[in-house]
Amino acid sequence: MLLDGMGHATWVVNDGIATVEAAATFRPDIILLDIAMPRLNGFDACSRIRAQPADRQVVIVALTGWIQDEMRQRSREAGFDFYLIKPVEPDALRKLIQDCMPAGD
Numbered sequence: 001m002l003l004d005g006m007g008h009a010t011w012v013v014n015d016g017i018a019t020v021e022a023a024a025t026f027r028p029d030i031i032l033l034d035i036a037m038p039r040l041n042g043f044d045a046c047s048r049i050r051a052q053p054a055d056r057q058v059v060i061v062a063l064t065g066w067i068q069d070e071m072r073q074r075s076r077e078a079g080f081d082f083y084l085i086k087p088v089e090p091d092a093l094r095k096l097i098q099d100c101m102p103a104g105d
Helices: 016-026 042-051 069-078 090-100
Strands: 030-033 059-064 082-085
Touching: 016 030, 016 042, 030 042, 042 059, 042 069, 069 082, 082 090
Parallel strands: 030 059, 059 082
Antiparallel strands: none
């Protein structure tokens, strides 16, 4: 709702496999991806998205409740660009999205 309210087009899916499929179809600029998802965890979903052919690099943000350093390391290895702990402050999310959006969007 926050992203929609900011004027961004959003697509919500509820599991890792659907996330990978949606990334190929929707071709987003930014993906906010939970790590603990059914069917395929966020680490594996991120790796699969990174393996897809693309004409540009999508920004993938881990949005999770896990605060352990090990999880941050695993997220880097999987290909995440950023790691945010829930609950995320709306202003922090707004700034991250603004900083990551391609010019002209």
